[in-house]
Amino acid sequence: MVTLKLEVDRGRCTGIGICESFAPDRFEVDDDGTLLVRGGELVGDAEREEIERAVDGCPAAALRLVEGVS
Amino acid sequence: MSRRLVIVGASLAGLRAAEGARKAGFDGEVTLIGAEQHLPYDRPPLSKKYLTGDGAADFYRAEADLRAELDLRLSTTATSLHPDEHVVTTSEGNISYDALVIATGAAARSLPGVADSSRVLTLRTLDDADRLRAHIRPGARVVVVGGGFIGAEIASSAQQIGAQATIVEAARVPLVRAVGEMVGETLSQLHARNGVRLLTETSVLDCIETAFVQEIHLSSGEVLPADVVVIGVGAAPATEWLRGSGVELDPIDGGVVCDAFLRTSVPDVYAAGDVAHWPNGLLDVTMRLENWTNAAEQAGRAGANAADPENAVAYETVPYFWSEWYGQRIQFVGTPMADRVEFLEGEREEDRFVALYTTGDRVVGAATLNQPRKIMKLRRLISERGGPAAAQTIIDDGQSAATGATP
Incomplete structure (x- = not known):
């Protein structure tokens, strides 16, 4: 089965937070600007669109969706 | 016959318009025209980490990947648009289109009476940033004219690397148009707290080039010596090439007037990014935004609407921008x-x-x-x-x- 995985490049993320405005159940920027990611790395069909918007919206290109097989 | 989408402007908005069209299922030819010689690159770092470091620019896509997806024409400037013929004239010849997206952005305004020189610069493009970076060195005297976000970021970057920055602002409070008077005043206090002098209600009367320095004569009578002067007094929509085309332009700033679907006043022509005025239904205000977030989101929508007009969706957003000082x-x-x-x-x-x-x-x-x-x-x-x-x-x-x- 093809799965989608969310990858966060911590070296690139600067906590700008656009991901949080698209997918607040998954992303939250902390008080010190650190990005918190909830719900693991697997991306389900129901949330795919909003996570894609978060990936596209990231000004630091710190988010990626990667296809894998499980 | 295959349709051709032409996108004028190869920065963030132009690139996102191309991607938006593809995502909407467009399988015709996409031609992306850029006036600069560079591949699409990220602009926000130009006043921040690009200025303080010695790193390379952040290019969005590798050249081979981009050219595999679209017809990329760099160092090509659009000079006029002919909506009746569906043709855009460029420095390299005519290009016909079925649909077109205007994403030419904005150009830095100059200061009336002050000519650009090797020591009087503006910051908008990567080439501008390269020139400025060569001047901003430890100990250099940097005078920034304009206390807006770009000016403040340049002053902050200069101070960070040990240059001595002074900001000259004509208004009593900087940033009023962007954030209002109260917040503008509060933010402007960051400069003094971080060792940067901010002169408000002060204008530049003259800028005289001597053998070694630039002498800036201020309305207060003070004369500031500068190794480099940066003019940061805003940007104007780059729409000169559209004059007389029939595309309606805003009478005040010359931006492109769009409807909620980002359609201009002529058929099959859309606009997005710094250049576009459009009615933002979410806030019930017609606005033109000069920020990264809007260029990315709005252009994706303009590209999709241009590719698939029957299923066009109105663009609305809560504007968002950020800045970093000190x-x-x-x-x-x-x-x-x-x-x-x-x-x-x-x-x-x-x-x-x-x-x-x-x-x-x-x-x-x-x-x-x-x-x-x-x-x-x-x-x-x-x-x-x-x-x-x-x-x-x-x-x-x-x-x-x-x-x-x-x-």
């Missing part, structure tokens, strides 16, 4: 055009605050300094047309009342 993060969402502005958290003198902009019962904007956890929750609240009480809940505990997100 290592401090400034974030703004919504619009500063509001009936009331108040600081809800933090003293104005401290390096941390939330300011809320409200009109009637509705929160229409928020500005924060060093409050990254709160700003995106407020962006959502504005998009859900929330009121001050719900905003107060977010500000008090950092939880999103609107979405129920838990840490």
